[in-house]
């Protein structure tokens with residue numbers, strides 16, 4: 001019986017890993033140690049509807065999800081608790097819209113560096129991402 005439960009749990013874990021949204025074109029701007037880094041990327045979801053609910057990085061004690069917008073000519077950023085990624089759709093994090101904020105960087109981010117992070121989804125999926133530090137989004141292949 002114990003074996004059966006373990007096998008079922010493993011099957012579930014494998015299924016959720018397969019269905020997890022994918023990260024591509026992850027990039028970050030250069031930033032000084034102690035300052036805040038920004039993370040941009042595209043999330044593509046070939047599985048069932050999910051939502052990004054948190055992010056973690058060994059280089060930041062606290063990562064926030066923000067959304068920038070311009071209203072009446074004023075730019076502002078709002079913290080968001082979750083970014084839905086509908087089934088079969090993708091969501092782009094880019095300057096002027098959704099972005100991750102890596103608070104209190106423990107290390108400077110220079111062009112060519114990579115900022116490691118783990119993206120946490122509502123489904124429980126944890127997806128690793130490498131944000132390449134540059135001045136513009138990486139060229140798509």
Ligand SMILES: [Cu+2]
Pocket residue numbers: 066067077099100101
């Ligand atoms: Cu922000």
